[in-house]
Amino acid sequence: QKEVEQDPGPLSVPEGAIVSLNCTYSNSAFQYFMWYRQYSRKGPELLMYTYSSGNKEDGRFTAQVDKSSKYISLFIRDSQPSDSATYLCAMSAQGGSEKLVFGKGTKLTVNP
């Protein structure tokens, strides 16, 4: 079993839909949780970063972390065709001084 599990999709939604992406993990030492967006043939772009449990909102994006369940989520409200990309969850135990462990990525398509 991998340390971080993420459903690879693909996920296809109509424009304006609410999108829910999630990851589960097994390593209880993880404390830093990130979501990256990766367009085709580009590098990952940091979207959200949270420390420990709780919620964080940034515009149309909301990240949730539930450490008791070892489960993290990213919600996208009012999805746009420009949101079409692969979304990667990532986590680490020690922050910037340590490697990130990534999920496999979920490929999202938002249809106009």
Add this chain to the structure above:
Amino acid sequence: GAGVSQSPRYKVAKRGQDVALRCDPISGHVSLFWYQQALGQGPEFLTYFQNEAQLDKSGLPSDRFFAERPEGSVSTLKIQRTQQEDSAVYLCASSLTYGASEQYFGPGTRLTVT
């Protein structure tokens, strides 16, 4: 300011050739990471530098892989005697300090070994 840059963006090598991939981190960033991303997979950690010191190389898949950052800024990932299984995108990331968690990625180098 400028982000992380990598060169070349694309590299085709014949099996058995040596390749060198370059990473220019964001100016002033202390930490530098290399990751390997196979098709349809998430990035996987290769190695980590804090300034010029290589603090973790546990992800390097074999002794054919070697990385350096001699002056604490630009880094080079070298792969000797390339094999077909080395075909992947090689991503470089940097972060401001060892305490900060945000890692910023470059566009990657797509290596194809024929």
